[in-house]
Amino acid sequence: MEESRLRVLTPQVIAVLVRRGADFAAAEDAVQDALLEALRTWPENPPRDPKGWLVTAAWRKFLDAARAESSRRRRELRIDAEPAPGVVGSTDDTLQLYFLCAHPSLSPSSAVALTLRAVGGLTTRQIAAAYLVGEATMAQRISRAKRTVAGVRFDTPGDVATVLRVLYLVFNEGYSGDVDLAAEAIRLTRQLAAAVDHPEVRGLLALMLLHHARRPARIDDGGRLVPLAQQDRGRWDTRAISEGVGILQRALARDRLGEYQAQAAVAALHADAQKAEETDWPQIVQWYDELVRLTGSPVAKLNRAVAVGEADGPRAGLAALAELEASLPRHTAARAYLHEKSGDVEQAARLYTEAALLAPNLAERNHLTLQAARLNAAARHRSG
Template sequence: MDESLVRTLAPTVIGILVRRGADFAAAEDAVQDALLEAVRVWPVDPPRDPKGWLVAVAWRKFLDAVRADNSRRDREIRVEIEPPPGPSEVEDDTLRLYFLCAHPSLTPGSAVALTLRAVGGLTTRQIAQAYLVPEATMAQRISRAKRTVADVRFDQPGDVATVLRVLYLVFNEGYSGDVDLAAEAIRLTRQLARMTKHEEVAGLLALMLLHHARRAARTGPDGSLVPLAEQDRGRWNTRLIAEGVDILQAALARDRLGEFQAQAAIAALHADARTAEETDWVQIVEWYDELVRLTDSPVARLNRAVAVGEADGPRAGLAALARLDPALPRYAAVAAYLHERDGDPVTAARLYAEAANSAHSLPERDHLTRQAARLNTRLRG
């Protein structure tokens, strides 16, 4: 059975059931039951119309569940027993599903899990493995999320910005277990981009592609982190870079700038430089100015300080950094880098060690520890 086809069809079928009158939780359960039936039947008797088969079986599973529910036997069933005539509005159904799974009433973690399950078509086990939690824990998280949105009605358009934040969270998880979440986020964002011409959807897709293009060069053979300036740019995926740049240029041409377009523009400038020394840091600072104007994000301001340090010298970078909260994640690492470039290895070594102690990942901690050790060895010599 073609797993990629099933994962593509699952959200469409859920959306069709919801439009016919099923609540989200019941529709999702029915589609999962239909997928299990497909695993059993399709290898020996593949359907000519996979989507139609899944819709028919899922609808039957849903109706069976409604009829078997004792608590509802004496209530009026508010769904149509037979589907309405005419073609299904596939894109509208799936787009509503994106909005539902990223509903503001959900926590970010629950929204991510529900999106991967309902829109991405992943199993609970796959999602649990990707997030390194027990399957039972993930099942409870998904069940709570389904209950939260069970009675949500979409009388107004959903919030695209919330959907994009959820997809970006998925992308930043990268790879774990047997699921490549970065690739999955790109697949889902491509799907969303086909359904809507929103320029920020295009901006996020471009950003993902440009970051993903550098993936092979980000780690060494031993799994160690390789900073951007030291990466082998010959290992960057030029096809993904070209696609990302094309998508970004088309989005920017609409003249409705958003934060993901600005981030993608910064990534594109890095990708355009044949060497680290050729990076156009002045233009990168200008894009960070736009990003700060759009978001007023402390993280954007922190990254801007790095860019200022490259464009105007480490003293200017340290001056920009001094205006920020030292409690920011990566503040110490940025300060260490700028102090080293400013010729102060003693302060830099101390800050690298401090940054290592608060690092959120093992590769990052190891990298910062090595930087501190390198400077300390030089100082002792």
């Protein structure tokens, strides 16, 4: 069986075992053992019902492990008898596994790692490589997360908002190592959208698709970051844009606006402009107004200030920016950009240099440094 099919089945089988009474760690161990057995036996004797086979095999593994540990004898008495082999019901328990992996008791980093391990089906080595940490370190993080949710049962509704935050964290990690986390986040969000009817799930999927569509144009051949206004829009993925806009429109039609739908609407307006100068900035400001109303997010307020600078002029943008805390991430970079637009080149160059020192990653730091160098060179040329 294809690896992609097994990755889809794995969280479903884990969720079935947890619903039947296994704790999360024991369920995952049992499913991994069942997968190893499947790899040995399926090539010569493939089952008619792969999910049913995995559930039966994993449940047997779990019972064997439970009987082998005296500390679990009391719990064993509460376990139902082994179900007879056969076709497993069509109910997909993966949604419950999403909720478990995004449990509020977990830190964001632990929730992300556990989601990638249990729902995404990635190996510990792959997750560690994606986060640029040692495999042992990631294994410990995942083990702690499993222990944290060991006693959690599926008897209360999960929080979709928490699941979406975790998936968006995965998406924003982008790409490193041999795992494309952005693509993985889109795959998992598609899976969630198929399991739950919620406009914000579709809003997040639309947002991911619209952002991901611009990925080919974000980095130039020299590995340098390319700002949105300077990107070659011919390199954008028009199919992903069309899909994202369609999903967003259907979500907005439900008239239950949420933060991901508002962010996706901003991304859709950027995608709709054939040229940067054709961007509908007044409408983008309106969507940021909605986003600020929904979330009160300082980051949304910062982005709104930049959009105001585009719609109403840099002085208006700087006035909106002045109302925000200067310690906000990218506040200095936004000031530099708006000062440059206002013609204050010397101040902009100084702020770009300052912003480069505060940049959260190397690509952004290099980009801001180049902006400062460009303006300083232009100033020297004029004075010369």
